[in-house]
Amino acid sequence: MSRLIVSMQVSIDGFVDSEVPGSAWQLWNWGPEWPWSGDLRAAFNGLLAEASGLVLSRPMADEGYLGHWGRMAQAHPDDPDWEFSRAISRLPVFVVSRTGRPEREWPRTTVLNGELADTVAQAKKQAEGDLVCFGGAGLVSALLREDLVDELRLFVNPGFAGAGATVFGPQLTDRRYRAARSTAFECGVVETRWVR
Template identity: 80%
Template sequence: MSRLTVAMQISIDGYVDSSLPNTSWQLWNWGPDWPWSTDLRAAFNGLLTDASGILLSRPMTDEGYLGHWGRMAEQHPDDPDWEFSRAIGALPKFVVSRSGRPEFDWPRTTVLNGELADTVEQAKKQAGGDLVCFGGAGLVSALLQEDLADELRLFTNPGFAGAGTSIFGPRLAMRNYRAADSAAYACGIVGTRWLR
């Protein structure tokens, strides 16, 4: 049976972004300068090794997610640290949407309209295997609330956001995940893996 893994960067105080100006809770904001240590880069690349597809929110694609990683793949064509950016381009992408928006003009990208549980199941079937979701926050929160994430991978940055968006909330108060493993990386990020 296909599984869905959700992967997110998070602050020590549990936010996935900051609404405060000039905060620096996040070591890497997905730009070209990548301060993650070699051990964390290898672990992050491993997220896509066995994936058959990527699940994305419509806002993420609207904000340039696919174009950004396409450019990063072109800029680092032979660098093993950036293998994940090439995998993002190569794997089928599934964009969940309730807006009925037409197809995106990106290769291997399909828009799935409808209820979230149905679109996740469609994506799994079309991918023919496991999916990885990198967000955004609204989609991840909904996946957790509807109990659709089989695995939660959190990359906790060594900083406080102070205020912002959380993927958690009171509707998850009675949910439990089982800790599978954790690792403290040389750059200061802690990776944790939780299973439903």
Template identity: 55%
Template sequence: MSRLIVQMQMSVDGCVSSDVPRSRWQLWDWGPDWPWTPDARARFNELFASASGILLSRPMVSEGYLDHWRRTAQQHPNDPDYAFAARIGQLPKVVVTHREPATAWPGTTVITGDFAEAVRRAKDSVDGDLICFGGAGFATALLDHGLVDELQLYINPGIAGHGAQIFSDALAADRLTLLDATSTDCGILITRWLPAAGRQSR
């Protein structure tokens, strides 16, 4: 079974989105202007270079994650900063959902059924690290079920005010172990955490 690595962008006040219209907590909105400095870009690319597969939530795929990065890869075909975009297209992708999608997604495997069991099957489907991208609800469910082997938080130097968070009350008694924390020139703090031992998947 592979390791599941959940990577999330987070505000300095602990949110992964903002309900405040004027908030500019996230340095990069995934658009064409990428304000990250070379050190932050390099670390992001390292994550994809070492991965063996990608786990996605159904809403993430339905909302155009794969199409967006496919276009980005085509726009930057030989740019090492955007190597991750091409890598997204190359890696096996697994979508976990409780129901079959209405349309097929090229290059993806869809696993349905019980959430925890479906994620374990996804982890069994690759030999190596499986990196996960999804919304707050998806990340919360993975953490609550003890399915996360490593949590990577890119803490942006902005304040969300209030918005979605990924840590539920069920985790209030847990303590995470800090594996690494690296500051970057653009102000993002890249942190890597090991979830509480009792919650790690086996």
């Protein structure tokens, strides 16, 4: 049975971005300099190796997520550390949208409109395997609120955001996840995995 896995970087204080100017909560901001240690790179590559598809919000797709990782895949064609970028470039992508079809198309992408539970069910059926969702924050918050997340994989960075967006809130206080695994990596990031 297909599962929906949410994977996000978060700060120690639980934010997924920072409103504080100059905040350095995030060890890696997805740029070309990649300070993650080899053990974390391998774990992240493993996450994508097991996926059958990706789920993104329309804003993430509009902001160039797929194009960015496509360029990274081309820049590192034979580097095993960057296998995840090649996976992003070949996996089917499901964009969840409330506003109909976008003006532009993205490669290997299906835009799903409608109620969130229905669109997630459609994506699971089409992917025939586990889906990985990287966000954004609004989509992940809605997925959690509607109890559609089968596994949370949080990459907790060794810094504090201070203030910013979070995917958690009081609407989740009646939910429980079971701890599946926690791994501390050499660079200071801790991956926590929580399942329903």
